[in-house]
Amino acid sequence: MENVFVLLLGFPGVGKLTIARELGSLLPARVVDNHWINNPILALLDDDGRGPLPDAVWEHTAKIRQAVLDTVTTLCDPSGNFIFTHSGIQGDIRSLTSYGQMRKAADLRGALFMPIRLLCDEAELVRRVVSPGRRDRLKSIDPEAARNRSQTATVLEPEDQNGLTFDVTAISAEESARTIYARILDRASS
Template sequence: MSDHAYIYINGYPGVGKLTIARELAKLIPNSRVFDSNLLINPVDAMCDRSAPYYDQLCKDLRMFLLGMLTDRCGDATTFIFTDARSTHGRYCNPAPIYFQAEASNKEEEVPFVSVVLECDLEENIERLISAERVLGYKKLTDCCALKEIREKEDIYHFDEDFELVLNVTHLSPKMAAKKILEHTVKVAQRFYEGEEEPTAT
């Protein structure tokens, strides 16, 4: 894929977003992965998650750093963002809309591709407690917490035709990355051919 894009990968904790994003980056020249935990971990170092100002600190840092990132890292870079945003509850914030707005606010607009990863609960739990994830930087590994999140919170959808909803229960990270790339190429081709891209509602 010669043209660049903003690829936003969203899904419940443990579905494999970061692993798949890294595989996707191998397929796209001049791409960078920006995992949501890069924003959460600095706040965790400053205060407990129970602090009343924790969520606001996460939001403020997210908006500041993403603004710096998209302004100064080059117009030829494809950014692959991972996130776990829901439509309500603690994991709800305006980040998805912000990513899309940043894409359209660039001096030369770039296509925005939304990807929602889905996974069966049993497989989600296995991935959540995998050795690779447990040994990584601070992530959710509490199975009960995951079940509660899945029961009470719905993953954010743009509900537009540029969004790919992909069930990765039985897909390897490489195969999932390939499917995301195929979808991204289609969206980018349509975008650069001059067809107006949908906006979030």
């Protein structure tokens, strides 16, 4: 399978990167985690992973994301597969802009674009967000923020015929990757 763009959407702690790594070995594909894009900016801040970040942070990360996507569309092997992760929120303009950037890059490559929404129940999300190693990767570790997000927000819901939404609360990353891979095979053959 060639020239596939997978976009894993879900709240912090849902397991986007873990699932992306599993899926990356099935496709195979390069994984472009949202923290590849965010961390050059986040590393410069005195952030403890528990408080809100200044809004201007996201303006800067958008520039990095665009540079990454420009590289993917102009310099990378046209047959290459990519898996992106994103913490998109329904109704949030920044989330929609980020989604649009990734969708446009897929379109420029003529890639099969697969937005995948990963859902997780609140208690499990809170448990996962405080797991060891997240802070080392400059990820959010605030259980209250995870709880609040779960209660007041919705994972970005793009309208796309290739999309898939499923709950990963009680299934492994390997099983999640196999589910996504089956969807990719199905859509690629349509």
